[in-house]
Amino acid sequence: xxxxxxxxxxxxxxxxxxxxxxxxxxxxxxxxxxxxxxxxxxxxxxxxxxxxxxxxxxxxxxxxxxxxxxxxxxxxxxxxxxxxxxxxxxxxxxxxxxxxxxxxxxxxxxxxxxxxxxxxxxxxxxxxxxxxxxxxxxxxxxxxxxxxxxxxxxxxxxxxx
Amino acid sequence: xxxxxxxxxxxxxxxxxxxxxxxxxxxxxxxxxxxxxxxxxxxxxxxxxxxxxxxxxxxxxxxxxxxxxxxxxxxxxxxxxxxxxxxxxxxxxxxxxxxxxxxxxxxxxxxxxxxxxxxxxxxxxxxxxxxxxxxxxxxxxxxxxxxxxxxxxxxxxxxxxxxxxxxxxxxxxxxxxxxxxxxxxxxxxxxxxxxxxxxxxxxxxxxxxxxxxxxxxxxxxxxxxxxxxxxxxxxxxxxxxxxxxxxx
Numbered sequence: 001x002x003x004x005x006x007x008x009x010x011x012x013x014x015x016x017x018x019x020x021x022x023x024x025x026x027x028x029x030x031x032x033x034x035x036x037x038x039x040x041x042x043x044x045x046x047x048x049x050x051x052x053x054x055x056x057x058x059x060x061x062x063x064x065x066x067x068x069x070x071x072x073x074x075x076x077x078x079x080x081x082x083x084x085x086x087x088x089x090x091x092x093x094x095x096x097x098x099x100x101x102x103x104x105x106x107x108x109x110x111x112x113x114x115x116x117x118x119x120x121x122x123x124x125x126x127x128x129x130x131x132x133x134x135x136x137x138x139x140x141x142x143x144x145x146x147x148x149x150x151x152x153x154x155x156x157x158x159x160x161x
Numbered sequence: 162x163x164x165x166x167x168x169x170x171x172x173x174x175x176x177x178x179x180x181x182x183x184x185x186x187x188x189x190x191x192x193x194x195x196x197x198x199x200x201x202x203x204x205x206x207x208x209x210x211x212x213x214x215x216x217x218x219x220x221x222x223x224x225x226x227x228x229x230x231x232x233x234x235x236x237x238x239x240x241x242x243x244x245x246x247x248x249x250x251x252x253x254x255x256x257x258x259x260x261x262x263x264x265x266x267x268x269x270x271x272x273x274x275x276x277x278x279x280x281x282x283x284x285x286x287x288x289x290x291x292x293x294x295x296x297x298x299x300x301x302x303x304x305x306x307x308x309x310x311x312x313x314x315x316x317x318x319x320x321x322x323x324x325x326x327x328x329x330x331x332x333x334x335x336x337x338x339x340x341x342x343x344x345x346x347x348x349x350x351x352x353x354x355x356x357x358x359x360x361x362x363x364x365x366x367x368x369x370x371x372x373x374x375x376x377x378x379x380x381x382x383x384x385x386x387x388x389x390x391x392x393x394x395x396x397x398x399x400x401x402x403x404x405x406x407x408x409x
Contacts, residue, residue, distance in 0.1 A: 005330075007291065008326040008329070010330065010331050011260070011261055011262055019332070097329060097332030098328050099329075100325070
């Protein structure tokens with residue numbers, strides 16, 4: 001977002017102050033065994049993977065502490081048995097009190113994920129929600145994603161394309 | 162106690178008429194009500210007090226030149242307390258632009274008197290400025306009056322976008338109590354617009370439509386609530402019914 005209205009900027013916070021951001025993804029439907037994660041990179045290039053929890057039938061949320069008004073990039077990922085089956089494009093935004101997006105799967109396998117770094121001990125953000133980064137828990141390469149997502153019937157059934 | 166704002170960024174949709182008459186209807190039911198006029202045009206102030214001059218208004222409260230208790234004026238005719246507005250409000254955005262916590266001034270200022278009332282209604286200005294943001298940040302939820310015409314849908318879009326911007330940028334969630342249909346006429350095109358509002362938005366539409374009725378305008382001229390001026394008029398009955406629906 002290149003434009004923003006100063007009316008909607010919290011005047012009690014300075015640029016870079018720590019705030020709790022609620023991340024919300026709307027219009028997403030998960031099947032049994034699937035889990036929804038967000039991969040988010042802050043302005044210091046520190047990346048995190050957070051599991052999102054259902055808020056209602058089609059909305060998922062999680063919370064993270066970010067630095068007010070700093071640039072973040074993020075991507076939503078649906079995984080099953082540790083394999084990535086759908087993902088959104090890489091999105092950019094500024095850290096505010098809420099990041100609200102609609103689910104929009106992307107089938108471009110050229111966009112690589114940022115390298116995920118271990119969580120900083122000083123960062124208080126949503127430790128309980130962080131997915132441990134063991135070797136087996138790493139997402140599979142995106143070429144396998146494409147393979148999975150090419151199951152046309154499942155796509156039509158699930159997303160109504 | 163709840164604070165509710167009557168808002169629509171589109172003008173001429175009977176915001177002030179709705180705020181004043183709902184407040185009067187609640188007062189008639191025995192509730193202790195305060196109406197805050199936040200519109201620089203001071204339409205609600207003029208509807209209640211005609212051309213009476215006020216030494217201190219909501220402007221003085223917001224700029225720290227008066228306490229909220231100093232500006233509350235009771236209206237016997239309407240049965241509620243009111244904080245009047247004045248034209249100086251139109252320049253307040255520039256005065257407060259660099260103020261720390263500028264978006265929550267009203268909320269902090271009215272806090273000391275909130276417990277004295279069953280409900281506080283805020284009549285907002287149609288423009289989106291700092292005072293409108295203050296009204297929303299002070300409110301638990303909002304009421305959206307609309308005239309059922311083509312441009313109304315755009316008005317609702319703007320309000321919902323504003324609420325989302327407040328949630329994202331200021332971290333405060335404002336609820337929508339519902340949509341009030343004003344100036345209702347029994348025409349096909351009017352019904353089509355109401356159906357469109359139902360289809361497009363997941364919002365409660367109050368069943369008491371306020372009819373386009375000359376009694377409302379006459380009541381403004383006499384500086385009386387329509388339920389006193391013409392109690393048996395369709396508009397007075399509709400406002401009484403709406404007030405019951407709206408009560409939290």
